[in-house]
Amino acid sequence: MIQHYCAEYYEKLGPVGIPLAAALLLAVFLSVKIYLQLCLVDFQFRRFFKNVEDGNADLLFDESVLPNNPLVCVVRDIATKHRHHSDDLRAESAYLFHRYFYKTKRSFTTLRLITATAPLLGLLGTVLGIIQVFEVLGSGGNAATDSASLALGIGQALWTTVLGIVIAVPTLAVLFYLRNKLFGYMIVAVEFSYRAAAIAKNKKNDKE
Secondary structure, three states: OHHHHHHHHHHHHHHHHHHHHHHHHHHHHHHHHHHHHHHHHHHHHHHHHHHHHOOOHHHHHOOOOOOOOHHHHHHHHHHHHHHHHOOOHHHHHHHHHHHHOHHHHHHHHHHHHHHHHHHHHHHHHHHHHHHHHHHHHHHOOOHHHHHHHHHHHHHHHHHHHHHHHHHHHHHHHHHHHHHHHHHHHHHHHHHHHHHHHHHHHHHHHHHO
């Protein structure tokens, strides 16, 4: 059954259908992965900082707690290191944000690449389909065979174009949504960095 669908898919789209299918699967995988990661980061961070503000300020200095959460790492570095040598916590927070979210932003680059290449792959399929049509027209043969080959070539040209656009447009929309979500986390990082610095300063004064 699967082989039948794969053969039918290949017949409709030709060789360009393989990279288009790979681009579609990669776009879906990265979109879901990034969205779930961002939601988990936000959930963990807000629960972490609520515990800090409820009196567990020592969590800010414990690097074993949520070491893989980028937002936690940003505010922890501000509270323990960067607040001592910089008066511009906003700039420090922005630097740390880009540093700890580097892997996520790299996935955004891959999504952006998919939105750019999918229509071009569709165009390549269109060109190959048209070439197939002209080869049939130039080779001669009986009318029934020519009609079937012409229909196949034109079908490949149209289907690859459609699939390229269908992949690119939703991926671009998802990319903008996720980028806006990430930008919102940058604002959160800056806001909570100031609060973390204040908590760390008060804790130090209490010890003295």
